Amino acid sequence: MGMTILRRMAAATGITLLAAVFTMSAHAADPIKIGSFLSVTGPASFLGDPELKTLEMYVEQINENGGVLGRPLELIHYDDQGNASSARSFASRLIRSDRVDIIVGGSTTGATMASVPLVEQAGIPFISLAGAVVITDPVKKWVFKTPQSDRMAAERILEDMKDRGFTKIGLISGTGGFGASGRTQTLNVAKRMGMEIVADVTYSGSDTDMTAQLTNIRNTKGVEAVLNFGFGQGPAIVTRNYDQLGMKLPFYQSHGVASDSFLRLAGKAAEGLRLPGSPLLVPESIPEGDPQKNIVRNYKAEYEAKWGQSVSTFGGYAYDGLMLAVNALEAAGSTDKAAVRDALEGIQGYVGVTGEFNMSPDDHNGLDPDSFRILEVVNGGWVLID
Amino acid sequence: MFSEFLQFLFTGVTIGATYALIALGFTLIYNASHVINFAQGEFLMIGGMATVSFMALGLPMPLAITLAVLLSGLMGVLLQRFAIAPAKKADVVTLIIITIGASIFIRGLAQLLWGKQYHVVPNFSSDEPIRILGAVMNTQSLWVLGIGTVVVVALVLFFTRTMIGKAILATSMNKQASRLVGIKTQFVLMLAFLVSALLGGIAGVVVAPITFTSYDIGIMLGLKGFVAAAIGGLGSGVGAVVGGLCLGIVEAMAAGYLSSDYKDAVAFSMILLVLFFMPRGLFGAKVVERV
Amino acid sequence: MFDQFMKVRLRGMIVLAIIVVVIPLFLTNPFQYDLATQILIVGGAVVGLNLLVGFAGQISLGHAGFFGLGAYFTGIMTGTYGWPAVPTLLLGAAVVGAIAWIVGRPILRLKGHYLSMATLAVGFIIAIIINNESQLTGGPDGMPVPALDLFGWELSSFGLYSFFGIEFDGYELWYFFAGLMLLLAVWLAQNLIDSPIGRGLRAVHGSEVAARVVGVDTAKYKSLVFVISAVYASITGSLYAHFQGFITPAVAGFDFSIILITMVVLGGMGSTYGVILGAAVLTLLPQVLADFQELEMVMFGLILMLTMIFMPKGLLPTLGSMAGKRFAKKTGGQP
Structure with a gap:
């Protein structure tokens, strides 16, 4: 007899737990949702940590200045702990449950590549912050990246x-x-x-x-x-x-x-x-008049003032990722995913912390080695x- | 040729001494309770990170180190009192899972308190390395070896000359019999955790100048220490020391002469070889099971 | 007596089947199916691991190695060499089983934690090989795996299928397929427990020396169950690879080994349904805690510790006996 109840309890517990996770989404769709999964803890935390700090800081700043397309940005982020399987799960959650408009994230190449099949299938613009050349070579329709390749x-x-x-x-x-x-x-x-x-x-x-x-x-x-x-x-x-x-x-x-x-x-x-x-x-050391000088100087000053620790190159990848996303959203004039993707691909002469980005259908990185x-x-x- | 060999040997002995210290911590707790304490690495982390943060407060290095080691010891006692003791009826496997939970918990706290960055601990003495017959040795390596030796001698004296040490040994051999002769086994267990945590704290501090330190340093060093204890045969003090040194030397020699890609695999194969041919580990005790 | 025993067994399977069928009513998007499917697949692996832990009293600290080997065998053979999926999966399982036998046979003659150390080493060696042989495995950045091909019929979580005029999404079908596989895994495990092998195993767990004295070849039984649990891991690993479509060396890593063994102990060692609950809890917990950000690690550790301290027998057995007691109080009878 006890056995039956035991099983019923198990069923009840299972269902409650599932329900607990599964009712956490659904919200009014006013803000533009920027999704992110980063390796904030774990062996790659020195990538994910400054990346998250950068994203949080600039999303806040952009919202104070009136947002994008008149709508505020909402940053939804998860910590994949440097594990590609959890990165894939979180990418799935961002796309299918949180229904974000664009993804800026993926600290490591493994995390990025594990999520690419989902991203490609769902058709959502994805700006990766990871380095390896395989991410954008061969070119994948929906995948872009901000760091120079290895x-x-x-x-x-x-x-x-x-x-x-x-x-x-x-x-x-x-x-x-x-x-x-x-x-x-x-x-x-x-x-x-x-x-x-x-x-x-x-x-x-x-x-x-x-x-x-x-x-x-x-x-x-x-x-x-x-x-x-x-x-x-x-x-x-x-x-x-x-x-x-x-x-x-x-x-x-x-x-x-x-x-x-x-x-x-x-x-x-x-x-x-x-x-x-x-x-x-x-x-x-950057010569006066180089358009990169002010951007770099401001980012460094703002980051170090806000977080009290020295700036790193990796945070810069996130800065460029977010700004590319914002530029593309504005150019597209809407959050329509295909339009944003096309706008990303069309970005020319955007000067960021990492360098000058010139995207094209054959180049979803857009940087040259001199950057x-x-x-x-x-x-x-x-x-x-x- | 010889200087190359000597270099690999120095490297191996230094790493090995570190592993040996960690392995001793595993062995102590394993002997007293048959629990593989997966939180052992966290004691190391506390030793290193607390030293960094006490020094940042302006304390002189010796005081900072002492406090850090004591803090680590306190952590060991707390772990035993609040996580292991309440579950005394639990299976050994359950206790092992509790230590895994504890290690995640402690690491989480450290990350909240100290952040995720790596930190430098200065060498105890000169930064200038010592050169012997064409090979080079960091002065900190001598500290690791010296303190390691002192700790081992102190442990031997503790277990053979003091009442408390003998009580721990007795409990590890036969719990019921020692209870009958009036040894409080829970108290002994607490002592084992205390000594083991102090050991971990010391190891954490002396290696920090070589390895740097961060909130998650305990994961990798703890694991290597466990492997060393396994090679030596869990439960043997001599085994832990020899296992640690063997592991360190094999790693360095494999990296030097065989393949740096597979040096870790060589170390793990050693466990298999030892188990296949010396099934109780190098120095494991023979266990007789009663029906 | 025996009939009643069978009925209890069968009833458990039916309840599990009902749960698997009912859960989709609560699932509102593909991500949730995704998680649920992961639970079902990993659940199969822990049912196998539980045979080893629960019935032979041995711990494996390297089971992810077998899981990962299955996953990569499938990934490499179906992806790079174009082998058919099902025979590859079975061959992979055979290879993994053979490795487990070679490792297990000499070590399981011994009593104690030695198998855990051997499995730890084997798991690490497998993970290191997968990580280093990047020509074959894609190295640390991982490799893509093609969709599961069931004798010419492709099951992809992105596909769209139609049966008898009803449309199904690929992820829904994957969920039900994984559920079916889990039921099969449980059924086989239950049968094993009731077989002469199972009785031998229980004798081993009770007292090994006593079992040996009355003529049970304990080492043989233990090796056998170790091989079976490794085969379970390999097959579920292969399925996992097809389902995820992309694998990295983390599937073979020590962390995942620890997660697997924790699922078993948390859910309840020896309880087939308990360990499935353990798999569900440990898969969902990080998702629930993800919103706590920096506090995630502290909370995860605390929950794991407290659960094990206050429910040392594991979730399902403890909840079961609590429910039993309350029932007994109400009716005034025996539980």
């Missing part, structure tokens, strides 16, 4: 190496999504540019010491420069180990660590290393080289 980063780094006369490179990369994709792109670009990767080692996200890998690079004959592709605390440890080992070869990092917090972690060991980064790190600036660490600060 291929561009690799090109920019290898060009700078070549200019300095280095053609034999030691590569160390993280095994996470960012590092692995960056490694693949570096190998491809090097082959194309006639350069040679003579050492190729990796480290995982949980490693606390990369001395063994670096020793191998040091002992490889002919290495002329070293490149580390990775993000998180790993590259800071690599930088310190590099210094401890007394390695004097020219050292490059990727845009994955282009932030002041990296300098804080790596300390004096970072001295002299180069990386491709956003002008955001060197706002004062990356080569920066060098000098006396604990960033200096613009190129």
